[in-house]
Amino acid sequence: MRNTYLRLLQLVTGILIAVLLGIHIVIMHLDAILGFFGVDVNDVTSWGSMIERARQGIWAGLYIALLAVVLYHALNGLRNVILELTPSARTERVVTWAIIAFGIIAFIGGTYVPAALLAG
Amino acid sequence: MRQIQPRRNYLGAVGWLWAGNYKLERYLYILHRITGLGILLFLLLHLMMTTVFRIQGQDVWETTMSILHNPWFKIGEYLVVIAFVYHALNGLRLILQELGFLMGRPIPPIYPYRDSLRKKRPWTIAMVAVIVILALVFFYDFIIGGQ
Numbered sequence: 001m002r003n004t005y006l007r008l009l010q011l012v013t014g015i016l017i018a019v020l021l022g023i024h025i026v027i028m029h030l031d032a033i034l035g036f037f038g039v040d041v042n043d044v045t046s047w048g049s050m051i052e053r054a055r056q057g058i059w060a061g062l063y064i065a066l067l068a069v070v071l072y073h074a075l076n077g078l079r080n081v082i083l084e085l086t087p088s089a090r091t092e093r094v095v096t097w098a099i100i101a102f103g104i105i106a107f108i109g110g111t112y113v114p115a116a117l118l119a120g
Numbered sequence: 121m122r123q124i125q126p127r128r129n130y131l132g133a134v135g136w137l138w139a140g141n142y143k144l145e146r147y148l149y150i151l152h153r154i155t156g157l158g159i160l161l162f163l164l165l166h167l168m169m170t171t172v173f174r175i176q177g178q179d180v181w182e183t184t185m186s187i188l189h190n191p192w193f194k195i196g197e198y199l200v201v202i203a204f205v206y207h208a209l210n211g212l213r214l215i216l217q218e219l220g221f222l223m224g225r226p227i228p229p230i231y232p233y234r235d236s237l238r239k240k241r242p243w244t245i246a247m248v249a250v251i252v253i254l255a256l257v258f259f260y261d262f263i264i265g266g267q
Contacts, residue, residue: 011215011218014208014211014212014215015212015215017208018208018211018212021204021208022208025201025204029197029201029258029261029262030257030258030261031261032260032261032264033257033260033261045185045188045189046185047178047181047182050174050181070163074156074159074160074163077156077160078157078160081153081156081157106167109167109171110167110170110171112171113170113171113174113175116175117174117175
């Protein structure tokens, strides 16, 4: 029953990622096409442009939300791939907890830096 | 007396990369898994770049960016974008099918039987076409645009 909910969350986070990561990739990479539609992103990978976005709460919130859903989707997918080898119940528990621990560490590390930049 | 042999269709670990006689959708599944693991690998590198290197200030950031603007990294980024486009659209198709869309109404099993693949297959072809178009759009922008 628990795996059913994990699977449902996998679908929901998948749709969220398609939207959020779509925005992220279009802003970061499609500068010629955005310019055609009159949007000037002004050299997105430069330090100035990056800091300008990092100081705005909406961008920081968007990236932290993206990080959360991506980490869930990616690590749950990795867990599904590993558990397809049908290990013993003990190995399954070890894999699950290792992945949860890694996810929490990655989320804390990935949230600390935008929060520090947002604060100044 | 001739003994009936079991079908030799067990692929083992080879089945991770090769699906034998199965149809297109099974190969899309293998590609879905490969692109997913590839994007996960990129995510770890990307998180390193945006945390450990970014917090060290402007000089380290600009050095990192000048390394990442190397043409080989550009090709790698392009592959990651294509993997994302594929994974997203194929995932959308899988979600719609899992919820019962795109496969027509159920019909009674009266001969001649018709499976739902004849309803699903056109959507699969359309999805592949959209992926190819988006791959070309991104290719155009990776060549013309500088980012």
